[in-house]
Amino acid sequence: MTAVSEHAVQQVPGAGGGRVPSGPAAAPRPAEPSATTLTAEHGDVYVEPGLTPLGAREANRSALAALLDTAGIAHFAVRGTSDHGTVVAVAEEDRERVLAAVFRGLSQYPGHLGVVDPDAPRPARPVSSRDPRAWREVSAARVLQASWSRTDPDRHLLLGHEYGCAIEFWQRHGTHLVAPRANRATWAVAAEGGNVLGAARLFSRFVSDWTPRHLAPALATRPEFLVHCADDIAFPVDAVYTWVDGNDPAWQRRKAQAKGEVYHAESASDARFISRDELRYSVRSLHLFAPWIRNVHIVTDDQVPEWLVEGLPGCRIATHREIFRNPDDLPTFNSHSIESQLHHIDGLAEHFLYFNDDMFIGRPVAPHAFFTPSGTARYFPSRNRIPQGPVAPTDSPVDAACKNNRALLEERFGRVITQPMEHIPYALRRSAMEDAERDFPEAWARTSASRFRAMTDLSPTSSFALYYAALTGRAQPGSMPFTYLQLAVPDLADRLGRLLDGRDQDSFCLNDAFSTPEDIEAQQELLDGFLNAYFPTPSPYER
Template identity: 35%
Template sequence: MLVTARLKRAAELLIPHSVRARREEERLRERALAKEERRLARVAQRRAALLESDPGLRSYTVEGAERIGRVVRDYTAAGAADRNLDLVLRALDHAGIDHFVVPGRSPQRHVLGVHRSRRKDLLEAMRELHGDSPLYAVAPGPDGKAAKASAYVDGALDTEVKSGLVIRFAELLLSEHEDEFGGFDHGCDVEFWREATKVLAGDRAEHALDRLRVKIPVGAMDGALLGPRPNRIADVLTTDARTPATLTVRGRELPTFEPFSHRHPEDVGFPVDVVYTWVDGADPAHAAKRARHRGEVVDLATHAANSSRYTDHEELRYSLRSLRMYAPFVRHIYLVTDAQVPSWLDTDAPGLTVVDHRDIFTVPDALPVFSSRAIETQLHHIEGLSEHYLYLNDDVFFAKQVGAEYFFHSNGIVRLPFSSHQIGVGAPIAEEVSPNWAGKNARALLMEDFGATIAQKVRHAPLPQLRRVHRELEERYREDIERTARSRFRHPDDIAPATTLHQYYALFSGQGVRGKYRTRYIDIGTEQARENLAELGLDAPFDFLCLNDFDTPPERQEEVAEMLRDYLERRFPFPSPFERVDVLIGEDDPSRTEVAA
């Protein structure tokens, strides 16, 4: 046996060095591969055990990578961020680690600051409390997106993640369809702040100083804490600035430092309400009333009163869901109707008021009207409505978390949602789309008063409104406002008080500036609508969707309604507090269709 081993070693010495090196490399690679296979097997066992222990968890795949998330029956983007904040706060309190709120640069997540020396303690506390859970630790990239994620259930965290100066902690939240709503973007970021003296004594001191947004003399940094990245106030906290303070975060008091405890100049501090207009054209009483008055109009354009304009696909149900999911700043919702209420709506729900046309029309003999243009002339008369509000049609949906700052500057100036589409020139043409009519009529009024022409339409989005602008319009263009208010159906002589006229008047009068809106409009009655909807996933780069039924042929209405409902139920699956629990989707309740006169 000894001789055989010697002969083998001798034979190996005769093999060329390059061959021996290659074989050794192959052996090392095989060992590494075997080691990785054993690790993956352990990971698979841990994940399987976790999934078996908690029926609320699901395994799913994103871009080829397996993830584990928790199925939830209720979801808001702000709530997802709060949930992850709670997970981190529990660990910080458990380990007795001092921490402070940092004014982060994204509204999607919370940020906490911790001394760099306590990073290991925090990681150990997170492991102790959440090691057998679907919690992830994430290394954020420069754009704030997840650069690398490591699941606690898999064992040791990735070195790049756990050694970072910023670690994001997140539990992923899924709908019952296993779509990921609460992703890594809503995790809680923990920044590890370092002593300036230690940073300045290091080899990369010059690089660290260059990255700071706050520039102060080096001599003034004695005792200061340095943040690992910019925030909204300061990434340098000198000793004298570290006066303890508290900050109310989503209804709870959290520790911070005095410079971080104030409202920022960009933050909107005034209330913002939402106004919806809604109609159920299938209601027999409303349809009969509409048909009766339609016979009185002789010059009605074919699209001015088509059935699609009054068809209800329960879009309002899903628009309210989207508002609750993504617009936590809204104070109150007003639903304006013509003696109707959706059968599924809980009219007693806090935060919601149903308003009848009769309650707001200052020209009551104009009623009934079946034109949104006419209704828009009166919305600012709603009792209790905030000075700044959003006007929505029920086919407009929030698709990403936004704040009031998306629509208004903190000084009250409106961010105007102009479109790239144009009104056109010349006089209104009978069969052109009605926004062209209203835009051309508004142009004539504004040209006379401001000496400038207008060209662009307004986007299909939540439309920011100022009550004082509407009061000015009502006073300045009284004849045009009253004529439009008396227009039962859309007419080429109408103006559009909430869209073209309001937005451009605000611009010309110094009460508004151009804003940036990311919107997607789809006419659901077109042949390509199904394909277009399929492209509107949760990661689509739009903040608002408009799914408009412009003129669906009667023979396709059932098909289109089913397509739209399937999409909306998957995109906005979480019932809002405004829905009655005893009325299912698509179910009618005749007792709730009409509001008693």
């Protein structure tokens, strides 16, 4: 997955969203969009409105399946080892007809073809189907992979061969068909067996039972692939955001009228409450790169983002009034206070990811990045260290909360925490937060009642609940490629450019705690361009 530069555009009829039996069909859509192809160093790249990685994956699979169906060739889906692409199996005796069907499709709609050697240390580079070299070794290949590269209308994303569909030639041995390479379930299936429907999540860890069906439909497969493997994650995972629009006059009045002593300048910094529209793009990042999320819960102080369509399945507003157990704690302007109540969200899954609105998923990730198949949460310790000693007036709100976390956990478990957490979405267990609130009722209630950040706060989600879960056997340390970028840096444009060009981070955070009013306008222009380029596809929840 990368960016696409501008190139000459040529119109290609029929390569859009409708099903084209002999070409690269796209995911089903209400109406067929216009489509173009770019002839460039990338080969043929088809423009796809509403492009997502899963959409490209399914479009390649359905195109190849349509070619085989049109030719009357039996095939079934295989639980391959790649989460990005798909795999279909055909019988070796059908090779000649399979190759003829693939040749017809790639001749009408040029794409890429690769011969896959299961014994090679690394895969061979795909070759444009226009190039005769692409067809030289297909007559003996055990596995082929076909793809049609796609980009969004503004040429920001390029989803290429890794999202293609592999064709495996299975050989008949007695009463069984035997695979040419390993997959996630079995080496052989009954030769005369019939197909059954298999849930989409069986064929990619990027998919769950809650992924939209047009992106990941059930597939015709063999019963041997329907087993529940030890590394499958079948439990639901939700996402939770806390969000505030600091420019809302009603909210500003509530904040001005609130009674609470601010002990540290950072606690009431206006930068903490600025809405830069990050939430819209963070939700887009889930739509693009974590489509296995079941529900998105946006926690607000009776605010609704202007871009959000309310009432759609899969995304809802949860107000402070709904989740706070003590209404006297409201209004609050303290993220620690709000986070202490997240586990009270109605209908929240046991396993959930908590995002600040400045956190983003940077490329396709599986739920396994955040949870083990047994349900254990993963936390991501920082390279920094919590300062020694008790809370001091000179401590930042973050350090004060970490020290309070440390003192309580050491008293209860006899263990000393030394590291805060990285700014990576926090993988949480609802039951662990419920138990922590029950076991530390005074500290929890004190944090909930702090209208602004206070020296007595815990940091419930970003540290305390994670370590509590670890010390009670429900969490373990993990790692992932990520970037933390503070916006108030002089080389912001260069850093955003490197992040956009690389697209090699599982997650990133664009944090803003120290910007001045003079910084914000220049930053916003950079952010608008960056976020639109990184996440060009709107989520289903946008107006």
